[in-house]
Amino acid sequence: MDGFGAQLAVRLDALLPHLNERQRRLLFGVEARLLGHGGIRAVAQLAGVSESTVRRGVSELKSGADPMPAGRARQAGGGRSRAEERDPGLVPALLALVEPDERGDPCSPLRWTTRSLRHLSAELGRQGRPVSAMTVGRLLKANGFSLQGTAKTLEGDQHPDRDAQFRYLNQQVKEHQAARQPVISVDAKKKEQVGLLPMSGREWRPCGQPIQVEDHSFFAGPRVDTVIPYGIYDLTANTGWVNVGVDHDTAAFAVASIRAWWYARGRLDYPHATRLLITADAGGSNSYRYRLWKAELAAFAAQAGLTVTVCHFPPGTSKWNKIEHRLFSHITTNWRGRPLTSHEVVLNTIAATTTQTGLRVEAVLDHGAYPTGIAVSRDQLQALPITPHAEHGQWNYSIAPTGANDTAPPRADQRATARTQALQMLTDPRLTGMTTTELDKLRAGLAPAQAARSEQHRYVLRGGRRVATTGRSRSLLSDADEVLITVVYLRQICPQKVLCDLLGINPVTIGQAIKATRQLIDEQKISITPTVVRYFTHADDLRAWTTNAGPANHPPTPPARYRLTDPRLTGMNREALHTLLEELIVPYAAAIEQRRHRQRGGDRRLGTRAGVFRQKITDSDRILATILYRRRVCTLDTLAELFDVSRSTLWNAINDVLPILDDRRITITPAQHRHATAIDLLASTEQPPPGTHAAENRQLVS
Numbered sequence: 038m039d040g041f042g043a044q045l046a047v048r049l050d051a052l053l054p055h056l057n058e059r060q061r062r063l064l065f066g067v068e069a070r071l072l073g074h075g076g077i078r079a080v081a082q083l084a085g086v087s088e089s090t091v092r093r094g095v096s097e098l099k100s101g102a103d104p105m106p107a108g109r110a111r112q113a114g115g116g117r118s119r120a121e122e123r124d125p126g127l128v129p130a131l132l133a134l135v136e137p138d139e140r141g142d143p144c145s146p147l148r149w150t151t152r153s154l155r156h157l158s159a160e161l162g163r164q165g166r167p168v169s170a171m172t173v174g175r176l177l178k179a180n181g182f183s184l185q186g187t188a189k190t191l192e193g194d195q196h197p198d199r200d201a202q203f204r205y206l207n208q209q210v211k212e213h214q215a216a217r218q219p220v221i222s223v224d225a226k227k228k229e230q231v232g233l234l235p236m237s238g239r240e241w242r243p244c245g246q247p248i249q250v251e252d253h254s255f256f257a258g259p260r261v262d263t264v265i266p267y268g269i270y271d272l273t274a275n276t277g278w279v280n281v282g283v284d285h286d287t288a289a290f291a292v293a294s295i296r297a298w299w300y301a302r303g304r305l306d307y308p309h310a311t312r313l314l315i316t317a318d319a320g321g322s323n324s325y326r327y328r329l330w331k332a333e334l335a336a337f338a339a340q341a342g343l344t345v346t347v348c349h350f351p352p353g354t355s356k357w358n359k360i361e362h363r364l365f366s367h368i369t370t371n372w373r374g375r376p377l378t379s380h381e382v383v384l385n386t387i388a389a390t391t392t393q394t395g396l397r398v399e400a401v402l403d404h405g406a407y408p409t410g411i412a413v414s415r416d417q418l419q420a421l422p423i424t425p426h427a428e429h430g431q432w433n434y435s436i437a438p439t440g441a442n443d444t445a446p447p448r449a450d451q452r453a454t455a456r457t458q459a460l461q462m463l464t465d466p467r468l469t470g471m472t473t474t475e476l477d478k479l480r481a482g483l484a485p486a487q488a489a490r491s492e493q494h495r496y497v498l499r500g501g502r503r504v505a506t507t508g509r510s511r512s513l514l515s516d517a518d519e520v521l522i523t524v525v526y527l528r529q530i531c532p533q534k535v536l537c538d539l540l541g542i543n544p545v546t547i548g549q550a551i552k553a554t555r556q557l558i559d560e561q562k563i564s565i566t567p568t569v570v571r572y573f574t575h576a577d578d579l580r581a582w583t584t585n586a587g588p589a590n591h592p593p594t595p596p597a598r599y600r601l602t603d604p605r606l607t608g609m610n611r612e613a614l615h616t617l618l619e620e621l622i623v624p625y626a627a628a629i630e631q632r633r634h635r636q637r638g639g640d641r642r643l644g645t646r647a648g649v650f651r652q653k654i655t656d657s658d659r660i661l662a663t664i665l666y667r668r669r670v671c672t673l674d675t676l677a678e679l680f681d682v683s684r685s686t687l688w689n690a691i692n693d694v695l696p697i698l699d700d701r702r703i704t705i706t707p708a709q710h711r712h713a714t715a716i717d718l719l720a721s722t723e724q725p726p727p728g729t730h731a732a733e734n735r736q737l738v739s
Contacts, residue, residue, distance in 0.1 A: 066094030238373025292333035318355035
């Protein structure tokens with residue numbers, strides 16, 4: 038028995054790990070029957086199981102039952118029943134919670150929460166069907182559900198010319214490549230912050246030694262550098278050029294990047310090039326809508342002597358731009374998980390980007406300033422040598438280099454110089470109504486309030502948080518410049534459009550500067566005396582008047598609006614006219630405000646105009662026009678032409694002023710001569726009237 042027991046122990050140790058529950062019982066039963074009397078106890082002791090288990094195995098052998106189906110160890114029906122078997126309505130109730138197509142479906146109890154297993158289990162419990170989250174997951178998988186994210190496949194409404202533009206763009210690329218002319222794809226990459234900041238992605242490092250970075254990027258400090266990589270990808274040579282800017286992503290920066298690529302790489306790779314094809318998306322700094330983009334390209338074309346052709350991808354299709362998946366994607370992969378701690382790290386990481394297909398990339402740092410707010414007028418745009426293509430001309434156009442006898446479009450630095458000269462011109466005491474010392478004193482007095490206003494504005498924008506900012510001004514105008522243009526504007530020397538054209542700044546920037554500075558001037562109760570009439574309605578008139586001022590015996594040519602105050606037209610000298618206008622302006626403004634109060638049924642809401650008047654004619658102009666109308670010096674149409682407004686606008690203004698004249702019993706004597714045209718009327722003012730002094734004619738702005 039001892040020898041047999043040892044053999045039995047060896048057999049059990051070898052077989053038991055490979056058998057299921059029923060197979061073990063049957064093995065115990067076989068061995069016990071072979072041992073005979075006392076075998077059940079002996080096998081139970083050797084196997085370490087209870088005697089009842091061995092006895093059950095013996096009973097199953099004696100019963101002669103059929104073998105179990107494959108994969109089963111017990112008879113069907115054994116164990117606890119499944120939840121869906123106990124509650125047939127469980128699965129339909131679960132599917133009703135997850136089957137609605139939209140997350141906010143009004144029929145779903147889980148309308149505004151995530152359909153997690155825990156939430157689904159809790160909702161089924163509230164319906165009287167208690168079930169665990171694990172069971173919910175098993176039932177969902179059994180019914181074909183799985184965890185899924187969103188798929189970016191819907192492209193929305195497509196432009197009707199989308200496919201045609203793709204074919205035309207591809208045709209242009211092939212034609213330029215066949216002629217061995219350069220073809221580049223351009224775009225700006227996402228702005229990146231420089232510092233120990235989190236970067237997406239992972240890279241191999243020793244276990245447990247990750248690079249430690251700031252937990253939140255907007256707590257990096259009050260000042261942080263940012264970089265803007267603008268890429269140029271050469272489709273033919275499979276090379277990339279990245280201009281890393283540190284200021285703003287503007288159209289001027291985009292063209293400056295193309296210019297840098299051309300003089301560093303393009304003209305060396307294509308020494309005989311006469312044309313350049315640029316493929317770009319429809320938005321961003323290289324948008325086809327931006328006039329500055331086209332103006333800067335025209336300046337580059339003239340400088341490089343190239344015919345620049347631009348083909349834009351249709352809106353919403355920028356992902357098809359070659360630079361996105363042939364250059365930018367590889368740069369992003371190359372610096373994954375690596376903090377961009379300095380400009381050197383950014384440049385070296387970009388320059389080290391390579392692919393198995395032979396991509397080579399160069400990167401340079403651009404310290405240039407590219408402020409926002411630069412405007413290009415419609416007249417300046419029309420003067421550019423731009424030829425739209427017959428196929429969708431707004432997306433496809435060519436810019437010719439200017440010839441030897443043509444004037445080259447101004448570059449960004451030339452426009453900046455012209456803006457500085459224009460600001461210096463506006464400091465003329467005849468325009469500001471104050472001396473240089475008085476103007477400087479006003480600027481110094483408003484400087485602290487302007488600084489506090491700027492800081493408060495930034496505080497409101499960031500919601501009180503200490504966010505990372507570049508510390509660079511986003512405006513073309515300094516605080517002193519804002520004070521200057523506000524003074525000129527409140528003096529009513531010219532309308533806002535003239536300031537925009539004169540300085541090359543868009544109306545939004547000008548309007549915001551005037552609005553904010555006007556509020557500070559009002560808070561400090563500073564009075565800016567307006568002129569009698571708004572003299573200059575075009576930037577060229579203002580520029581010509583200030584630059585052509587000669588000696589005392591050769592006064593500058595008066596602007597047309599000033600010549601309307603000629604005593605032969607108004608029937609009174611300019612001093613008397615000035616006195617009359619000052620007398621009528623206040624009651625006229627009060628009457629107009631009273632009428633508008635009745636029309637709107639209450640007080641004006643704060644901030645609706647904030648002192649920024651956009652009318653083409655001021656209150657003084659309206660009173661002057663009414664005087665001339667009562668004098669009958671010309672027809673209403675001629676007056677409308679002289680004041681550069683529509684006939685209906687001028688007629689409404691005259692009807693507003695006439696009751697003021699009648700209430701004050703001011704008599705206007707009709708003129709002896711009625712002029713047929715505006716030219717005749719202005720010609721009558723060219724010679725000084727008898728008995729006047731030359732000094733009166735030179736006093737244009739008082």
